[in-house]
Amino acid sequence: MQSYTEENYLKIIYHLSEISHPVQTNAIAERIHTKAASVTDMIKKLSEKELVNYVKYQGVTLTEKGKLTAINIVRKHRLWEVFLVDKLNFKWDEVHDVAEELEHIQSNLLIERLDEFLHFPSVDPHGDPIPDKHGNFVELAFVKLSKLNSGDNGTITGVSEHSSSFLKHLEKLGLTLGKRIEIIEVLEFDGSVELLVEQQKTNISREVAKHILITKN
Amino acid sequence: MQSYTEENYLKIIYHLSEISHPVQTNAIAERIHTKAASVTDMIKKLSEKELVNYVKYQGVTLTEKGKLTAINIVRKHRLWEVFLVDKLNFKWDEVHDVAEELEHIQSNLLIERLDEFLHFPSVDPHGDPIPDKHGNFVELAFVKLSKLNSGDNGTITGVSEHSSSFLKHLEKLGLTLGKRIEIIEVLEFDGSVELLVEQQKTNISREVAKHILITKN
DNA sequence: TTCATTATTTAGACAAATCTAAAAATTTTA
DNA sequence: TAAAATTTTTAGATTTGTCTAAATAATGAA
Ligand SMILES: [Mn+2]
Ligand SMILES: [Mn+2]
Ligand SMILES: [Mn+2]
Ligand SMILES: [Mn+2]
Numbered sequence: 353m354q355s356y357t358e359e360n361y362l363k364i365i366y367h368l369s370e371i372s373h374p375v376q377t378n379a380i381a382e383r384i385h386t387k388a389a390s391v392t393d394m395i396k397k398l399s400e401k402e403l404v405n406y407v408k409y410q411g412v413t414l415t416e417k418g419k420l421t422a423i424n425i426v427r428k429h430r431l432w433e434v435f436l437v438d439k440l441n442f443k444w445d446e447v448h449d450v451a452e453e454l455e456h457i458q459s460n461l462l463i464e465r466l467d468e469f470l471h472f473p474s475v476d477p478h479g480d481p482i483p484d485k486h487g488n489f490v491e492l493a494f495v496k497l498s499k500l501n502s503g504d505n506g507t508i509t510g511v512s513e514h515s516s517s518f519l520k521h522l523e524k525l526g527l528t529l530g531k532r533i534e535i536i537e538v539l540e541f542d543g544s545v546e547l548l549v550e551q552q553k554t555n556i557s558r559e560v561a562k563h564i565l566i567t568k569n
Numbered sequence: 570m571q572s573y574t575e576e577n578y579l580k581i582i583y584h585l586s587e588i589s590h591p592v593q594t595n596a597i598a599e600r601i602h603t604k605a606a607s608v609t610d611m612i613k614k615l616s617e618k619e620l621v622n623y624v625k626y627q628g629v630t631l632t633e634k635g636k637l638t639a640i641n642i643v644r645k646h647r648l649w650e651v652f653l654v655d656k657l658n659f660k661w662d663e664v665h666d667v668a669e670e671l672e673h674i675q676s677n678l679l680i681e682r683l684d685e686f687l688h689f690p691s692v693d694p695h696g697d698p699i700p701d702k703h704g705n706f707v708e709l710a711f712v713k714l715s716k717l718n719s720g721d722n723g724t725i726t727g728v729s730e731h732s733s734s735f736l737k738h739l740e741k742l743g744l745t746l747g748k749r750i751e752i753i754e755v756l757e758f759d760g761s762v763e764l765l766v767e768q769q770k771t772n773i774s775r776e777v778a779k780h781i782l783i784t785k786n
Numbered sequence: 787t788t789c790a791t792t793a794t795t796t797a798g799a800c801a802a803a804t805c806t807a808a809a810a811a812t813t814t815t816a
Numbered sequence: 817t818a819a820a821a822t823t824t825t826t827a828g829a830t831t832t833g834t835c836t837a838a839a840t841a842a843t844g845a846a
Contacts, residue, residue, distance in 0.1 A: 357833065377794055390834050392795055397832090409794060409841060440682040450676045459667045465657040574803065594824055607804050609825055614802090626811055626824060 354403075356456050359425050360384060361394050362403060363455075365414055366422035374411030423487040429455040430476035431466055437477045438470060444477040444528075445519035478519075479510025479529055479565060495568060497533075497545065498561035505534035510565035518563065525554050527564065571620070573673050576642050577601060578611050579620060580672075582631055583639035591628030640704040646672040647693035648683055654694045655687060661694040661745075662736035695736075696727025696746055696782060712785060714750075714762065715778035722751040727782035735780065742771050744781065 354362070364383045368375040377395070381388045399406040403418035414422060432454040436442040442450075464485065467473075474490075475481055481489040494510055508531045511519065522528060526549050536546040536553065543558030556564075571579065581600045585592040594612070598605045616623040620635035631639060649671040653659040659667075681702065684690075691707075692698055700706040711727055725748045728736070739745060743766050753763040753770065760775030773781075 355832080378792095386833090387835065388794065389796080389836080393833075436679070440679070440686055442678070442682070446678070450674070450679055453674050453676075457667070457670050459670075461659070461663070462653070462657070462667055465659070469657055572802080595822095603803090604805065605824060606806080606826080610803075628824095 353458070354401075354421065357394070358398060358401075358403075359421070359456055361391075361398060362414070362418055362422040363425045363429075365404065365412060366419065366426065369414060372411075374405075374407070374413045376411045380412075420487050423483045425455050427483040427485075427487075428457070428463055430480055430482045431463060431470065431473070433476045433478075434470050434473045434482070435466060438473075443519075443523070445516040445523070447477060448514050448516075475510075477529070478514055479508075493567065494565035496562055497547075497556075497564040497566050498543070498558055500535045500538075500545075500566065500568075502535050502537045504568065505532065506566040506568040507532050508564060509567045511563055512565060513563035518560075521560070522564070525556065526550060526552060527554070527556070532569075533566070570675070571618075571638065574611070575615060575618075575620075576638070576673055578608075578615060579631070579635055579639040580642045580646075582621065582629060583636065583643065586631060589628075591622075591624070591630045593628045597629075637704050640700050642672050644700040644702075644704075645674070645680055647697055647699045648680060648687065648690070650693045650695075651687050651690045651699070652683060655690075660736075660740070662733040662740070664694060665731050665733075692727075694746070695731055696725075710784065711782035713779055714764075714773075714781040714783050715760070715775055717752045717755075717762075717783065717785075719752050719754045721785065722749065723783040723785040724749050725781060726784045728780055729782060730780035735777070738777070739781070742773065743767060743769060744771070744773070749786075750783070 361380065361384065364380055365375050368379050368383065372379065377388050377391045380395075381391045384391070395404060395406050395412055398404045398418065399412070402415055403421065404412040404414055406412045429451045432451045433447040436447040436450060437444060467485070472484075473482055475492075479492070481492065483489040492509060495506075496512075497508075500506070508527060508529055510529070511522070527533070531549050534548040536548055538545050543561075544555055545558070545561045546553065546555050548554075578597065578601065581597055582592050585596050585600065589596065594605050594608045597612075598608045601608070612621060612623050612629055615621045615635070616629070619632055620638065621629040621631055623629045646668045649668045650664040653664040653667060654661060684702070689701075690699055692709075696709070698706040698709060709726060712723075713729075714725075717723070725744060725746055727746070728739070744750070748766050751765040753765055755762050760778075761772055762775070762778045763770065763772050765771075
């Protein structure tokens with residue numbers, strides 16, 4: 353079994369693996385709010401336990417065992433987020449911090465029963481896929497809203513930024529999961545996007561558009 | 570805020586306070602599976618934080634602040650146990666260990682919403698009272714089954730032993746919360762009790778009878 | 787390709803929570 | 817009430833995860 357801290361490292365390494373291979377020490381340090389020296393220490397420990405492959409000065413990659421562990425934590429995180437939103441009426445911007453704690457509860461029975469109670473959801477409140485108990489899940493074919501052109505339309509199916517301020521902003525504009533949108537115009541000047549949601553015209557910055565994930569129709 | 574470990578000490582001290590005032594070092598050590606020396610260290614720390622009153626060689630008592638903190642942890646523990654039984658179909662002997670972890674999740678919103686979701690239960694799956702958000706609760710007027718005499722009858726409303734083996738044993742005999750019982754005879758020889766549950770005659774040892782709590786009618 | 791910059795690791799220290807062994811205080815027994 | 821037994825505390829060490837400062841390796845610019 354891994355400690356709370358080890359689990360957090362594995363999860364962060366898993367997420368960072370989608371961006372760079374291998375994962376750099378500094379990248380981990382930044383995400384986990386710690387110093388590079390501490391990361392090196394922990395990486396050595398995880399390597400000792402055969403959860404990561406570590407090459408000095410190069411970085412780390414997860415071993416199969418480490419990856420399965422990480423995916424299981426992600427599974428728990430996302431299932432708890434669904435629980436909080438669906439059953440306890442949390443808003444999508446309120447769930448992340450609590451899920452960061454709940455994801456470390458150790459009980460297979462608990463998580464399998466929770467999954468069942470929630471009717472085996474396939475995505476979490478932010479549109480992220482929920483791995484099944486074997487670690488399998490389907491990556492949805494997203495495209496960033498910032499890549500669309502005028503006339504394009506689609507459905508909001510995810511966000512790539514989970515901060516409360518960002519999510520609250522989207523909520524206010526009515527840009528929530530499942531909403532259909534149509535691009536009116538992409539301003540050449542600053543890349544901001546004018547779009548239509550439920551007969552309502554809205555304008556969002558390029559920065560915001562980058563973090564909204566669309567499934568085209 | 571207190572650490573996970575500090576919370577556990579406070580909770581144990583709270584429970585032991587019902588038995589002895591002040592609470593002895595060794596009693597805590599035994600319950601928390603640690604050594605007396607470690608307990609002394611932690612007690613000093615809790616005293617420093619004004620969560621307990623500590624007199625060297627005498628023992629500890631909780632301060633008002635410490636007591637409120639402890640009651641809040643008990644509240645969370647019991648609410649989670651209700652959740653596990655009522656919503657996730659756990660058996661009453663399966664919930665304790667998971668609740669030991671869940672009770673440390675830090676989120677007032679979570680626990681208030683959970684309370685609401687469970688329709689503000691007043692007792693947990695073992696018949697123990699659940700404090701409200703202000704720390705108030707009613708102690709039920711229990712009597713140990715071992716104190717009853719032949720001819721007495723009442724309802725099982727609690728247990729004072731939470732081990733899985735004990736609870737499974739009761740389950741097997743049909744001696745669960747809410748069941749009405751009638752004492753047929755208390756054997757003089759060994760104090761074992763012959764009783765009637767749902768037209769069924771059963772015999773339990775004095776040791777078992779001691780841990781079944783009855784509300785008389 | 788050499789020097790400067792950046793990234794990473796090592797060395798040594800620290801706080802939290804624990805332990806063992808020994809000392810000190812309290813309680814029990816005789 | 818004095819010795820014996822028990823309980824509690826102290827002293828010093830250990831483990832986990834972190835830090836700062838210094839050393840080392842890798843990368844990028846001239
Ligand atoms: Mn999240
Ligand atoms: Mn999420
Ligand atoms: Mn319990
Ligand atoms: Mn209980």
